[in-house]
Amino acid sequence: MRLPDFRENRELNELRKKMGADLIPWDSGKIPWKPFTKIVQLREIDIGPGKPITHNGKTVIVYIRDQYLPRRQVAENLVPESPYKFHIAGCSTLQDMQRKGKYDDRYVVTNHTHGKFEVNFLEAFGKGVIKEGIECQLHVCRNCLRALNYEGYSTASAQCRNKIRNTFDREVFFEKYGRQIGREPLHSFKTAPRNEYTDD
Numbered sequence: 001m002r003l004p005d006f007r008e009n010r011e012l013n014e015l016r017k018k019m020g021a022d023l024i025p026w027d028s029g030k031i032p033w034k035p036f037t038k039i040v041q042l043r044e045i046d047i048g049p050g051k052p053i054t055h056n057g058k059t060v061i062v063y064i065r066d067q068y069l070p071r072r073q074v075a076e077n078l079v080p081e082s083p084y085k086f087h088i089a090g091c092s093t094l095q096d097m098q099r100k101g102k103y104d105d106r107y108v109v110t111n112h113t114h115g116k117f118e119v120n121f122l123e124a125f126g127k128g129v130i131k132e133g134i135e136c137q138l139h140v141c142r143n144c145l146r147a148l149n150y151e152g153y154s155t156a157s158a159q160c161r162n163k164i165r166n167t168f169d170r171e172v173f174f175e176k177y178g179r180q181i182g183r184e185p186l187h188s189f190k191t192a193p194r195n196e197y198t199d200d
Helices: 010-019 071-075 092-100 142-148 150-155 158-166 170-177
Strands: 037-040 061-064 066-068 081-087 107-110 117-122 129-140
Touching (some): 061 117, 081 117, 081 142, 092 142, 129 142, 142 150
Parallel strands (some): 066 117, 081 129
Antiparallel strands (some): 037 107, 061 081, 061 107, 117 129
């Protein structure tokens, strides 16, 4: 929602002049929004139930960078889009992962609104890297849509729920839920260590 420019309101300007109040410049001190993608630990993310995910005061989207898939499926390019999902809210899936302490070092937070997601394809049980830095299509998590009741998802018909999920627009999401400003995470996508298991 765009607020009106009150400097152009005749009645308010007349009142200001009667009061003898000068018009002074105002700066909110707000840092300009800029896109980012960072690796964080799941415990650093605020995933309260029924609200958008935030990290250090910023509304973010969360997804898993290191994705385990069968080597044959990746080698034969049978992955036009990943079965993994991206998250927008404190859904039951993320809360369960956080409660169990799973995947603590391989979540990506981002506020990018366009394009695919950069992921690594790893062989099951961390046996090796198949491909790194692959741009892949991900769909929004249905549990997140339900948790936010995004566009009436919770009470919509199955057909409408599919449409809401398939047409989800990240730009619209950030316009609706804002882009709060705060400090940025420590690691970038490129500098974060890969999540690999040891032989023992």
